[in-house]
């Protein structure tokens with residue numbers, strides 16, 4: 516039994532052909548599943564009865580199961596989705612006056628172990644399937660519509676009546692470490708028969724898997740955000756360990772290759788603000804020298820704490836000074852507003868439930884004991 520949420524248009528066309536049906540059936544199926552949120556073949560009224568029963572015998576439409584649903588005081592909403600066998604991931608909806616952004620997870624946990632990230636501390640279990648990735652958008656649109664949330668018009672036809680106008684791959688996991696499933700889900704986000712979002716409204720955030728950045732450029736160039744977090748390799752090696760494999764200059768070269776294909780004429784650099792670690796004026800100047808020649812925007816993210824993180828959020832004044840140094844050098848810099856922190860829905864706080872399959876949590880526990888005791 517195949518799950519039809521695992522297919523983009525190409526995959527569905529192949530499925531229809533193998534079932535002895537015309538390729539245009541794929542478009543009808545996409546509309547039913549993704550635009551109308553339908554999961555029952557029997558309700559797909561413009562499909563021939565024979566095709567509907569064939570579908571019921573061959574396939575299913577199975578999004579992940581919702582385990583919990585919390586709304587923060589600022590309206591941010593977080594859902595926990597079960598991905599089987601004591602594993603669960605989180606997705607977060609951030610409503611704003613003229614848009615609604617869904618923060619989507621790509622893996623159960625993350626193997627890359629950035630030191631300041633709650634997901635990274637939990638270790639890694641597995642990649643999400645394409646159905647589990649797109650299933651998050653599927654659910655969010657369905658639940659927010661049911662909620663009667665004001666739909667926002669983006670001026671783009673297929674998304675005109677949708678609550679989710681933007682998607683950021685900034686939930687749990689490293690999206691580019693799950694490339695094949697990610698791009699199927701991206702195809703659906705962009706398809707006019709599914710969610711119809713424009714490329715600039717879909718952002719992939721990566722800690723810097725260089726070969727996969729190149730593949731994304733060729734396969735599906737959506738907006739790109741890079742988790743930079745440090746102005747030099749010595750510090751970045753420590754905060755974002757994948758830097759040892761793909762150091763900063765290698766990463767920046769990949770950004771420059773990406774730009775001609777990007778839907779916006781800049782890349783976004785994310786920079787988590789850690790008190791006394793990466794937030795000095797000298798480090799701001801070093802950052803300016805580093806990114807000066809790349810068309811970019813800087814997004815400063817005040818660190819969001821979690822139990823035993825070992826880090827503190829930079830002081831508000833330090834964040835302002837850091838931002839001013841960048842702005843004075845002509846680099847557009849924003850400070851990300853912390854949303855949903857009363858329900859642990861802010862950046863880096865997503866934890867879900869991860870049965871670690873790596874040795875990460877054990878190694879980490881040993882390090883913590885060494886530090887604290």
Ligand code: SAH
Nearest residue numbers: 632685688689720721722742785818819863
């Ligand atoms: N794995 C991807 C996307 C998920 S994290 C990546 O690393 O880019 C989304 C953003 O939140 C990243 O920039 C990440 O570095 C940042 N982040 C992680 N932990 C954080 C924390 N505790 N506080 C603030 N931002 C955090």
Ligand code: SF4
Nearest residue numbers: 625628629632635722
């Ligand atoms: Fe993984 Fe991103 Fe967290 Fe690093 S910041 S551990 S890459 S989810």
